[in-house]
Amino acid sequence: MSQVIGAFVAVILGVGxxxxxxxxxxxxxxxxxxxxxxxxxxxxxxEKQRETIRPWLFVAPAVLILGLxxxxxxxxxxxxxxxxNRGEVFVGLENWIWSFGNAEFLQSIGNNxxxxxxxxxxxxxxxxxxxxxxxxxxxGTIAKSLIFMPxxxxxxxxxxIWKFIYEFRxxxxxxxxxxxxxxxxxxxxxxxxIQLSFWNNYFLMIILVWIQTGFAMVLLSAALRGVPEESLExxxxxxxxxxxxxxxxxxPQIMTTIAVVWTTITITVLKxxxxxxxxxxxxxxxxxxxxxxxxxxxxGGIDYGRSSVTATVIMIAVVPxxxxxxxxxxxxxxxx
Amino acid sequence: MNTxxxxxxxxxxxxxxxxALILIVIAWxxxxxxxxxxxxxxxxxxxxxxxxxxxTATEDNAQGxxxxxxxxxxxxxxxxxxxxxxxxxxxxxxTVGGYGGGAIGGxxxxxxxxxxxxxxxxxxxxxxxxxxxxxxxxxxxxLERGIRFFYVEQVPPRFTFENYVTVINSEGIGxxxxxxxxxxxxxxxxxxxxxxxxxxAFSWMEFRGxxxxxxxxxxxxxxxxxxxxxxxxxxxxxxxxSLTMLLESYVDQGLVFSESIQDQLPVSAKSYPGIWLAHTxxxxxxxxxLLRNYIGSLPRELIESAKIDxxxxxxxxxxxxxxxxxxxxxxxxxxxxxxxxxxxxxxxVFLGTQPDQRVLTSQxxxxxxxxxxxxxxxxxxxxxxxxVPLVVFFSLQRYFVRxxxxxxxxxx
Numbered sequence: 001m002s003q004v005i006g007a008f009v010a011v012i013l014g015v016g017x018x019x020x021x022x023x024x025x026x027x028x029x030x031x032x033x034x035x036x037x038x039x040x041x042x043x044x045x046x047e048k049q050r051e052t053i054r055p056w057l058f059v060a061p062a063v064l065i066l067g068l069x070x071x072x073x074x075x076x077x078x079x080x081x082x083x084x085n086r087g088e089v090f091v092g093l094e095n096w097i098w099s100f101g102n103a104e105f106l107q108s109i110g111n112n113x114x115x116x117x118x119x120x121x122x123x124x125x126x127x128x129x130x131x132x133x134x135x136x137x138x139x140g141t142i143a144k145s146l147i148f149m150p151x152x153x154x155x156x157x158x159x160x161i162w163k164f165i166y167e168f169r170x171x172x173x174x175x176x177x178x179x180x181x182x183x184x185x186x187x188x189x190x191x192x193x194i195q196l197s198f199w200n201n202y203f204l205m206i207i208l209v210w211i212q213t214g215f216a217m218v219l220l221s222a223a224l225r226g227v228p229e230e231s232l233e234x235x236x237x238x239x240x241x242x243x244x245x246x247x248x249x250x251x252p253q254i255m256t257t258i259a260v261v262w263t264t265i266t267i268t269v270l271k272x273x274x275x276x277x278x279x280x281x282x283x284x285x286x287x288x289x290x291x292x293x294x295x296x297x298x299x300g301g302i303d304y305g306r307s308s309v310t311a312t313v314i315m316i317a318v319v320p321x322x323x324x325x326x327x328x329x330x331x332x333x334x335x336x
Numbered sequence: 337m338n339t340x341x342x343x344x345x346x347x348x349x350x351x352x353x354x355x356a357l358i359l360i361v362i363a364w365x366x367x368x369x370x371x372x373x374x375x376x377x378x379x380x381x382x383x384x385x386x387x388x389x390x391x392t393a394t395e396d397n398a399q400g401x402x403x404x405x406x407x408x409x410x411x412x413x414x415x416x417x418x419x420x421x422x423x424x425x426x427x428x429x430x431t432v433g434g435y436g437g438g439a440i441g442g443x444x445x446x447x448x449x450x451x452x453x454x455x456x457x458x459x460x461x462x463x464x465x466x467x468x469x470x471x472x473x474x475x476x477x478x479l480e481r482g483i484r485f486f487y488v489e490q491v492p493p494r495f496t497f498e499n500y501v502t503v504i505n506s507e508g509i510g511x512x513x514x515x516x517x518x519x520x521x522x523x524x525x526x527x528x529x530x531x532x533x534x535x536x537a538f539s540w541m542e543f544r545g546x547x548x549x550x551x552x553x554x555x556x557x558x559x560x561x562x563x564x565x566x567x568x569x570x571x572x573x574x575x576x577x578s579l580t581m582l583l584e585s586y587v588d589q590g591l592v593f594s595e596s597i598q599d600q601l602p603v604s605a606k607s608y609p610g611i612w613l614a615h616t617x618x619x620x621x622x623x624x625x626l627l628r629n630y631i632g633s634l635p636r637e638l639i640e641s642a643k644i645d646x647x648x649x650x651x652x653x654x655x656x657x658x659x660x661x662x663x664x665x666x667x668x669x670x671x672x673x674x675x676x677x678x679x680x681x682x683x684x685v686f687l688g689t690q691p692d693q694r695v696l697t698s699q700x701x702x703x704x705x706x707x708x709x710x711x712x713x714x715x716x717x718x719x720x721x722x723x724v725p726l727v728v729f730f731s732l733q734r735y736f737v738r739x740x741x742x743x744x745x746x747x748x
Contacts, residue, residue, distance in 0.1 A: 010608045011521050014522035014608070014612050015526065018529055051541070055542070056543065059533070059538070061530045062530050062534035063549065065613065065617045069564055070563075070617055072567065073563060073566070074559055074563040077563050077564075126360075133353050133356060143358075149368070152678075153368070154678030154679075154700075154725070155680065156678075156697045157722040161370075161718065164370065164371060174385050175386060176382070176384070178370060178388070181386050210367070215740065219740065219741065267560070273680070289562075290560075294684075304570070315560060318559070325557065326554050
């Protein structure tokens with residue numbers, strides 16, 4: 001019970017402090033710079049002064065927190081990648097050279113590349129397929145809702161769910177994992193799937209596909225509904241068959257959405273940490289950059305320099321998407 | 337009917353597309369369904385049979401031994417040893433499927449329950465399906481040890497909440513459930529408030545650098561969490577160290593409260609406020625982006641007319657804009673709630689890893705390591721960890737989808 005009360009008090013304090021800031025600072029501003037009448041009885045509005053300061057009261061917490069938690073650390077991480085394991089001595093490119101000669105780091109990059117192809121492709125393709133199929137049936141909404149559901153499940157929770165599916169029982173014992181049960185019923189020998197080098201990567205990727213397909217489906221479904229009926233009619237009159245219409249008319253019209261879905265999933269893939277961490281801990285040749293970075297930071301000897309290199313490599317992979325996003329945003333702003 | 341693709345509306349095409357969709361839905365739901373069923377099964381049954389057989393009895397080979405000569409009683413001139421193989425077994429619903437083997441001859445399952453076998457010495461052995469056995473002989477027994485036999489034990493399906501009670505009380509799930517709430521609620525509300533004020537300023541207030549600041553926010557949307565961890569970890573630990581030194585100096589000087597402070601030393605920055613701020617920082621770009629899209633699309637006349645009435649921006653925001661923005665706030669709230677609730681990495685880095693500080697995800701990760709073979713523990717723990725997000729998700733799906741469509745620029 002005391003834990004519940006303690007948590008409750010903490011919650012109230014945390015939220016209260018922040019509300020106090022906004023109401024307090026604005027109250028102070030209004031009291032410090034009130035409208036007044038001068039000696040001659042003329043009314044002097046100081047609204048202008050107040051409204052010059054007020055925007056900064058509004059954005060200050062956001063700017064401070066973004067600066068402290070995202071901008072400063074991002075710069076600092078790049079700098080730390082040129083320093084030694086304790087972050088104290090400048091070592092130049094030593095960490096970078098070490099990393100690119102390190103088998104585990106190279107393996108992580110190799111695995112990440114496979115993740116980067118497989119997961120966005122399969123999630124987007126499945127999402128598109130489901131969006132098309134579900135638009136045609138009355139129970140489509142329920143179907144979409146169920147396929148969307150894994151989005152709400154944590155990566156760790158999903159890992160437990162799928163580790164159970166991949167569970168292995170040796171010898172004559174009955175299989176309790178679904179995959180082995182199916183495999184054995186087709187006459188196969190039971191397998192320890194998540195230790196099966198090379199293929200185990202794909203068993204891990206399927207978990208993320210399972211989660212991300214719903215996301216792709218929702219976005220693509222909305223985009224498909226936005227394709228104007230007239231353009232489809234026109235193509236039909238011109239004698240195009242439905243397959244041609246799908247690939248030549250619909251797909252090009254939703255290309256931007258496909259790109260958004262693809263890049264969003266790409267970023268999720270680059271950051272994937274929980275699934276390898278919970279499934280294999282990066283063993284059995286399943287290491288990925290995000291998990292490697294965590295290991296370099298917490299397992300064995302703490303190494304700020306090398307883990308900074310790993311983090312920076314993830315960041316470098318994200319930069320093109322970041323630039324594309326900002327450009328897209330600026331174009332949208334112009335169109336507003 | 338939608339006529340976009342008549343091909344799929346034709347009878348064969350329509351059938352195939354429906355069948356395909358049903359198959360996909362089943363494939364997508366089955367994993368979670370299996371977890372739920374398994375978490376409700378008897379722990380012993382879960383360990384020996386697949387969850388898809390949960391409704392049928394599990395069969396197990398077991399061995400029994402009759403009583404000895406001392407247990408024999410004389411009835412109507414016959415000597416009888418009797419008993420029950422399930423005696424002392426907590427699960428009263430077990431039955432015998434078949435028996436045989438051991439000293440009574442044959443193989444296990446050769447004889448069905450209730451069948452009587454005549455043994456070599458002329459005595460007769462019977463095992464009933466309820467577990468009662470009798471060994472009957474015309475001459476007195478000389479057995480010093482009981483006769484050994486084998487039987488197929490059938491355990492009827494049993495569903496129970498025992499697994500849940502166990503994990504909540506003795507596997508740390510109850511405590512981490514509370515911790516998760518203590519982390520999640522402020523980590524959802526704080527960024528909403530901060531982002532709402534900032535979004536209003538970005539939309540409707542004039543200040544230098546407004547465009548540039550917002551472009552930076554858009555850029556920050558995709559910055560991976562991993563870029564922040566190392567410097568923040570260093571920052572947190574040096575903050576904890578200096579706070580500890582400061583408090584120690586207070587204690588040395590014998591200032592007020594020094595005794596209660598001393599119990600808390602050394603203090604760590606890995607605490608609730610620490611993780612709230614971290615989640616706030618990581619959630620803010622999306623929050624500002626989503627809310628600015630919404631607040632910025634409100635009609636300009638609304639704000640202008642309120643200004644003419646003499647309202648300050650603070651009043652316009654709190655009394656007019658905030659109530660109007662509830663749908664957008666709800667969208668982001670669901671996002672942030674799910675993200676924080678489901679997060680593992682931030683919790684591992686910014687909270688301590690002692691048992692009393694773990695959130696559900698990190699407790700689940702611990703259990704995967706320490707109780708990797710106890711599926712009754714893992715399945716019920718996992719289900720507890722996903723039930724709250726699932727309820728939030730299904731009840732507020734509309735807002736969630738709206739947020740997803742508005743904020744799809746973000747990397748998640």
